[in-house]
Amino acid sequence: MSEKARKVLDVDCLNAMLSRQKPARVIHWEMYPVCFAAIQAGKTIYDAYADPKFSYESQKRIARETGWLFQPIFPSIGGGWGGEYKLLKDDYAQAPIPVRYPVEDEAEVWKLEAPEVASLPSVKGSMDFCKLAVQEKIENETFNVTFNVSGPFTTSAELCGMNRLGRWMLRNPELVHRLLRLTTDHIIEGAALWWDTFKGADILFTLSEPMSANQVISPKQFEEFAFPYIKEIHEKVLAMGYKHIFCHICGDHNGNLPYWAQMPMGDPGIISIGHQIELETAARFFPNDIIYGNIDPIIIQIGTPKQVYEATRQIVEKGKAISNGFVFAPGCELPPKASLENIKTMMRAVEDFGWYE
Amino acid sequence: MTKADSNILEELANSVIEMDEKKAVRLCEEAMAKGVDPYLAISQGLAQGMKTMGEGYEKGTCFVPELLLASDAMYAGMNVLRPHLKVAKDSANYRVVIGVVEGDTHDIGKNLVKIMLEAAGFQMTDLGSDVPLSRFVETAVAEKADMICLSSLMSTTMLRMADFITMLSEEGVRERFKVMVGGACVSPSFARQIGADGYAPDALAAVRKARTLLEAKGTGAL
Numbered sequence: 346m347s348e349k350a351r352k353v354l355d356v357d358c359l360n361a362m363l364s365r366q367k368p369a370r371v372i373h374w375e376m377y378p379v380c381f382a383a384i385q386a387g388k389t390i391y392d393a394y395a396d397p398k399f400s401y402e403s404q405k406r407i408a409r410e411t412g413w414l415f416q417p418i419f420p421s422i423g424g425g426w427g428g429e430y431k432l433l434k435d436d437y438a439q440a441p442i443p444v445r446y447p448v449e450d451e452a453e454v455w456k457l458e459a460p461e462v463a464s465l466p467s468v469k470g471s472m473d474f475c476k477l478a479v480q481e482k483i484e485n486e487t488f489n490v491t492f493n494v495s496g497p498f499t500t501s502a503e504l505c506g507m508n509r510l511g512r513w514m515l516r517n518p519e520l521v522h523r524l525l526r527l528t529t530d531h532i533i534e535g536a537a538l539w540w541d542t543f544k545g546a547d548i549l550f551t552l553s554e555p556m557s558a559n560q561v562i563s564p565k566q567f568e569e570f571a572f573p574y575i576k577e578i579h580e581k582v583l584a585m586g587y588k589h590i591f592c593h594i595c596g597d598h599n600g601n602l603p604y605w606a607q608m609p610m611g612d613p614g615i616i617s618i619g620h621q622i623e624l625e626t627a628a629r630f631f632p633n634d635i636i637y638g639n640i641d642p643i644i645i646q647i648g649t650p651k652q653v654y655e656a657t658r659q660i661v662e663k664g665k666a667i668s669n670g671f672v673f674a675p676g677c678e679l680p681p682k683a684s685l686e687n688i689k690t691m692m693r694a695v696e697d698f699g700w701y702e
Numbered sequence: 703m704t705k706a707d708s709n710i711l712e713e714l715a716n717s718v719i720e721m722d723e724k725k726a727v728r729l730c731e732e733a734m735a736k737g738v739d740p741y742l743a744i745s746q747g748l749a750q751g752m753k754t755m756g757e758g759y760e761k762g763t764c765f766v767p768e769l770l771l772a773s774d775a776m777y778a779g780m781n782v783l784r785p786h787l788k789v790a791k792d793s794a795n796y797r798v799v800i801g802v803v804e805g806d807t808h809d810i811g812k813n814l815v816k817i818m819l820e821a822a823g824f825q826m827t828d829l830g831s832d833v834p835l836s837r838f839v840e841t842a843v844a845e846k847a848d849m850i851c852l853s854s855l856m857s858t859t860m861l862r863m864a865d866f867i868t869m870l871s872e873e874g875v876r877e878r879f880k881v882m883v884g885g886a887c888v889s890p891s892f893a894r895q896i897g898a899d900g901y902a903p904d905a906l907a908a909v910r911k912a913r914t915l916l917e918a919k920g921t922g923a924l
Contacts, residue, residue: 390858436858437804437805437858437859437861439856439857440806442806442832443807507766508810511766511810512767512774514767515721515771559765561766562765562766563765566767600762642887643857643889643892646857646887647891647892678857681858682861
């Protein structure tokens with residue numbers, strides 16, 4: 346980062362936008378660098394999830410090395426519903442593999458009970474991570490506590506597999522609504538636990554909904570099966586006291602945007618979009634929120650530095666026109682195996698083209 | 703073809719579009735009882751219906767839930783017709799091995815590609831998900847496959863596809879198979895970079911690409 350940029354930190358620019366003021370420049374805010382940070386620190390993705398302390402330290406380390414905006418982040422709640430999962434530990438492993446889903450037939454939907462959030466084994470690790478994060482704030486750091494979850498539709502799909510959920514949506518919608526009710530209540534319970542534990546901290550609520558994209562379901566199906574539940578979560582979370590929602594609208598949600606636009610996002614919200622949604626389109630649907638995105642992560646992973654630089658330039662120049670605030674970021678999780686050279690090239694391009702006149 | 707046969711084929715297609723398994727089964731039984739060529743019942747009946755659904759997915763009028771139920775109707779009908787099929791060895795359809803690479807279980811896209819390729823007349827061996835690379839090779843060799851299709855959603859597991867191409871070369875069998883790759887993170891440039899033969903962004907495009915690749919390969923028939 347240049348001396349000029351260092352004098353105007355990303356966090357200061359972000360705080361300006363969160364106060365609805367114009368920042369000095371476009372900032373770069375990395376999207377979920379948990380796995381990337383672990384690999385850069387010489388370990389595996391498995392290590393990142395198994396060792397919250399290592400995950401925190403590796404994220405802090407890479408933030409200091411690159412100079413990027415540091416937002417400590419870790420998955421908040423997961424598992425506890427049953428089923429059987431395999432965890433791979435090799436270089437390619439990125440997510441648990443379901444060997445048996447928690448729900449594999451209709452009867453199991455009705456028998457399913459949501460686990461108590463506070464007693465989930467995963468929550469101990471997540472809480473340890475957040476407790477580390479609240480002990481310090483480094484220069485150029487934002488939101489040192491994040492409650493980070495998948496949305497109710499995606500979580501329901503993870504409980505039974507989309508192959509079943511998709512069929513039940515048309516054949517037995519009441520099964521899907523039961524799963525959605527359970528997952529919605531579970532997410533709200535988790536958000537409440539995080540709020541009660543960390544409400545004095547700079548806390549952000551983050552929700553991602555990849556499985557409800559239009560590559561999977563129709564806008565009408567989104568309206569019935571995703572919209573009311575996500576809206577309920579957003580309303581209840583904001584009523585608890587969370588000020589901003591970071592909403593990762595993952596994938597092609599163009600047909601769903603009219604519904605997303607009806608959901609409260611905070612004051613302002615941060616709308617994270619993938620490369621499938623045009624920045625101008627997002628700005629039109631969310632005129633009161635900060636738009637975050639949207640370089641295709643695969644360009645970061647396999648593009649040449651020249652391609653990365655050019656792709657970044659194009660996005661930054663479009664994003665600068667968004668009047669309510671724009672943050673440059675990948676359109677989805679930073680690829681764990683992206684090269685540091687490409688990251689630094691991206692950051693350089695944001696700095697070269699991101700100053701507001 | 704008689705008008706009655708033509709009507710049955712149209713109704714078979716409709717049973718898939720209507721996602722009606724019972725209707726598909728009943729019509730297939732009726733077709734066999736009336737002496738309709740089972741191959742036509744599949745290719746111009748059930749498969750036509752699935753093709754229409756696939757086109758709907760491309761246009762954004764039909765989505766994964768509909769495709770899944772339509773495929774259920776198609777497969778229910780095909781189960782009735784299969785015992786009646788006579789497949790001559792020298793006119794065997796192209797054989798394809800498909801799966802999601804090891805470490806990844808996101809299989810919706812792979813399932814849709816498999817459904818559409820099967821509807822288009824390809825003989826499919828579906829290895830499922832989280833498939834070790836060696837299993838793709840072993841199965842393709844054993845099945846005398848013409849093409850191997852690999853799918854991956856995640857940016858890390860996608861990199862196994864490059865390892866797979868290397869593995870085929872090391873085993874001395876690279877030239878025996880066309881390799882097509884796909885998945886949310888995969889792109890045409892990635893496919894070229896790793897030396898794959900083709901890439902497809904969705905299920906219907908996969909059918910078109912598969913036909914192009916295999917007609918160029920020049921073995922088998924559709």
